[in-house]
Amino acid sequence: MTTTGAAGAAGAAGTAGTAGSPDVGAAGPMRGLGWLAANVATVTGRNLRRLVRVPTLIAFATVQPIMFVLLFTYAWGGAIDPPGVDRYIDYALPGIWVLSIAFGASQTGVAVADDLTTGMIDRFRALPMARSALLAGRTVADAVRNLFVLGLMTGVAHLIGFRFHAGPAAALAAVGLALAAGVAFSWSFALLGLLVRDPESAGIGGLLAVIPLVFTSSTFVPVATFPGWLQAFANLDPITDVVDALRALCLGGPTATPLRQALAWIAGLLVVTVPAAVLQYRRTTAS
DSSP states (O other): OOHHHHHHHHHHHHHHTTOOTTTTOOOOOGSHHHHHHHHHHHHHHHHHHHHHOHHHHHHHHHHHHHHHHHHHHHHHHTTTTTOSSSHHHHHHHHHHHHHHHHHHHHHHHHHHHHHHHHHHHHHHTSOOOTHHHHHHHHHHHHHHHHHHHHHHHHHHHHHHOOOOOHHHHHHHHHHHHHHHHHHHHHHHHHHHHHHHHOOHHHHHHHHHHHHHHTTTTTTSSGGGOHHHHHHHHHHOOOOHHHHHHHHHHHOOOOOHHHHHHHHHHHHHHHHHHHHHHHHHHHHOOOO
16 A cells, blocks of 8 residues: 555656656756657648648638739739839739748737647647647748748749849758748737737737738838838838838849848847747746
8 A cells, every 4th residue: 555655656646747847857858958849840741731621721821822823913914014124023023931931920910829828838838848839830820831931932924924133052052041030020919919818909910010010111112112200110120121122122133231130130039039029928827
């Protein structure tokens, strides 16, 4: 009886130590970057499988980006004649990249809030895994989705006249910059989802952030065409810096200043939102 009681107590202690601890089992080989990477890969795979299995998410990742490319090109292209380009699609596509990535990232907040309300995060807490892996896996899955979306939009745009004008190296740099911006957006909206803890509120909050920032930037028209008071705001808008850098990489011309400004904004967002999101996640899931 004593042996049984000791075994039961040991089992209970092991269970208690495992549930809800961010670094349970981290002793020895589990305490390295390899363990964290494995956790992130597991969560990433879960999110990507969910993307494939849910029809509405597939539509959001495929139909909407194509619709953006065709809609903005043919609805606005005849009325807008930006300087330095022969075809509006050459000017607009970098902005459409950012628009699609930003809208997609806004769903990150919805997904995080949904995991909180449905108890999915409680299930992850019962596993011996790093707490940051849930958020990092979510943003990595977003980056994979964004790479697919960028390729899809660029392919459709190529069919209607888009061309890269600065060579393959600059084109690859543009894709990398767009993905980096997407990662920063994803962490920002993950933080929003953790703060509001409600999927509907997270979705509304995401749209309220994306729409004014995108449409008051250089996404679709030159900032010089705005009223003076709006130009002042647009010139401070981080979306303007990111779009201008992408446009320079796609079309050619001076890239150092817009690229430096875009990278500064992206780095600044990550420095603020990554630790804030991880801290908020720990507070939210604390027992």
